[in-house]
Amino acid sequence: MGNRPDEQIDKDVIIKIVKERLIQHGDKKEIFNSLLKLGFSKEEADSILKTSIQELENICFSYNKSGYFLNIVICLIFIIVLGLLFYFCFIK
Secondary structure, three states: OOEOOOOOEOHHHHHHHHHHHHHHOOOHHHHHHHHHHOOOOHHHHHHHHHHHHHHHHHOOOOOOHHHHHHHHHHHHHHHHHHHHHHHHHHHO
16 A cells, blocks of 8 residues: 555555545546546546445445435435424424
8 A cells, every 4th residue: 555666656545535535526427537637547447436436335335425415305304394293292
């Protein structure tokens, strides 16, 4: 792990960075293009992205932002409904 003698960064470090970017932004296309700009071939970039996604899925983290947003909305609706039920059942 770390820098190799030929000044290239190990794939393990890149995978960790890609996982962080997936958690923060979730934009696979942007991350893929960034890997291409760093000098990785399409196959290497695709492999790194797939490995990162697989590792995140193995720890049960959903990298899909729309799914994450939907979960938050459902939780908020559930909390509001519970609050209204509590209000009408116990306070009135």
